[in-house]
Amino acid sequence: MIQQRTLKILRDLVGFDTTSRLSNLDLIEAIQLQLDTLDIPCELTFNPDQSKANLFATIGDDSVPGLVLSGHTDVVPVDGQNWSSDPFSLRKSAGKLFGRGTCDMKGFIAVCLAMAETFKQAKLSVPIHFAFSYDEEVGCLGVRDLISELDKRVVKPLACIVGEPTSMQIVSAHKGMLDTLCTVKGCAGHSSLPDKGVNAIVVASRLIEKIQSLAHEVKENGPFDARFTPPHSTLHVGKIKGGTAVNIIPEHCEFEYEIRNIPAQDPQEIAQKVEDFARQNLLPEMQMVSQPSNIQWQTQAQFPGLDTPETAQINDWMKAVLHNDSAPGAVSYGTEAGLFSNIGIPTIVCGPGSIDQAHRHDEFVEIRQIETCIEFMHSVIEHMQRGEWLNPDGAGESHRSA
Numbered sequence: 001m002i003q004q005r006t007l008k009i010l011r012d013l014v015g016f017d018t019t020s021r022l023s024n025l026d027l028i029e030a031i032q033l034q035l036d037t038l039d040i041p042c043e044l045t046f047n048p049d050q051s052k053a054n055l056f057a058t059i060g061d062d063s064v065p066g067l068v069l070s071g072h073t074d075v076v077p078v079d080g081q082n083w084s085s086d087p088f089s090l091r092k093s094a095g096k097l098f099g100r101g102t103c104d105m106k107g108f109i110a111v112c113l114a115m116a117e118t119f120k121q122a123k124l125s126v127p128i129h130f131a132f133s134y135d136e137e138v139g140c141l142g143v144r145d146l147i148s149e150l151d152k153r154v155v156k157p158l159a160c161i162v163g164e165p166t167s168m169q170i171v172s173a174h175k176g177m178l179d180t181l182c183t184v185k186g187c188a189g190h191s192s193l194p195d196k197g198v199n200a201i202v203v204a205s206r207l208i209e210k211i212q213s214l215a216h217e218v219k220e221n222g223p224f225d226a227r228f229t230p231p232h233s234t235l236h237v238g239k240i241k242g243g244t245a246v247n248i249i250p251e252h253c254e255f256e257y258e259i260r261n262i263p264a265q266d267p268q269e270i271a272q273k274v275e276d277f278a279r280q281n282l283l284p285e286m287q288m289v290s291q292p293s294n295i296q297w298q299t300q301a302q303f304p305g306l307d308t309p310e311t312a313q314i315n316d317w318m319k320a321v322l323h324n325d326s327a328p329g330a331v332s333y334g335t336e337a338g339l340f341s342n343i344g345i346p347t348i349v350c351g352p353g354s355i356d357q358a359h360r361h362d363e364f365v366e367i368r369q370i371e372t373c374i375e376f377m378h379s380v381i382e383h384m385q386r387g388e389w390l391n392p393d394g395a396g397e398s399h400r401s402a
């Protein structure tokens with residue numbers, strides 16, 4: 001019954017092309033309509049041009065600290081990917097559900113929505129919140145407004161589950177990310193007189209060399225965190241653009257690099273080293289030839305790492321609810337979990353499907369994974385009905401209130 005409903009909802013959700021560059025309002029409206037019929041209140045927060053929205057719904061008593069189930073509604077583009085069928089039309093084959101977002105992460109959202117009525121009928125003393133955001137895939141942008149609204153509340157949720165694909169395993173740590181665009185403005189001239197100009201490509205390449213040497217330094221000297229693969233922060237240059245013709249000294253070059261930091265390392269400190277190098281070693285030379293030359297830095301996206309302590313109650317509670325005693329894992333990809341955690345809501349990542357299937361052509365989620373997620377939601381209800389939930393006074397402690 002719930003499984004059938006989940007499949008139907010997932011089919012609808014996949015049908016909305018919510019690639020991050022597009023509006024998600026049609027999908028949000030459809031979700032809101034469904035929750036309206038169940039008398040479940042929703043709050044929307046919009047982006048500045050009102051083309052996208054987050055949805056925050058509450059099932060139960062708002063004045064009690066509850067549990068947030070969080071997911072993003074946007075998906076990555078299908079451009080240039082070789083799909084075997086229409087990515088925005090759900091296809092069921094050999095125990096798998098194919099379509100963009102099935103695994104990352106409309107499958108989880110579909111389970112939440114299919115369970116909404118059951119959550120409501122269970123009349124839980126602890127409220128369940130749905131937090132469905134936009135623009136996660138472009139740097140966890142949308143959820144920030146939703147989280148800052150949440151942060152203003154007198155009664156904050158006691159825990160959050162971000163349903164990114166972990167094959168329904170508990171993940172309590174992930175790396176953070178800082179994505180920076182560097183723009184070098186040099187000075188153009190005839191290529192036969194290189195000393196009369198400032199070659200922006202050469203300046204950019206020296207910066208990239210510096211980034212590479214810092215990457216090497218971090219790899220050799222740490223800090224290390226053995227839970228991650230690789231067990232240290234990484235630096236990576238992913239895009240570059242510059243120059244117009246081979247006989248012109250290039251005036252413009254820009255490149256984008258990212259730092260994926262282990263939770264214990266501040267990525268700003270690493271970025272500062274790159275910028276200090278530019279200011280001390282490159283700018284004086286450049287400006288000696290041409291005063292207006294410069295190097296600019298612009299943060300494109302960032303999200304904090306997640307490191308929910310082993311002793312946090314949410315870990316033990318999740319193990320009990322999932323009937324799975326393995327130690328919580330760590331992943332190198334990022335989620336919005338670190339943002340929830342930063343406002344004091346203990347957060348873990350756990351959702352259906354494997355990250356191996358995310359962002360690829362022929363993305364799929366196994367039906368078995370959806371079933372496991374549904375079983376998990378039923379187990380949440382059973383545990384809460386038995387009074388097994390986190391102790392509001394014991395944040396960080398590992399016992400449960402019974």
Ligand SMILES: [Zn+2]
Nearest residue numbers: 072104105164
């Ligand atoms: Zn995702």
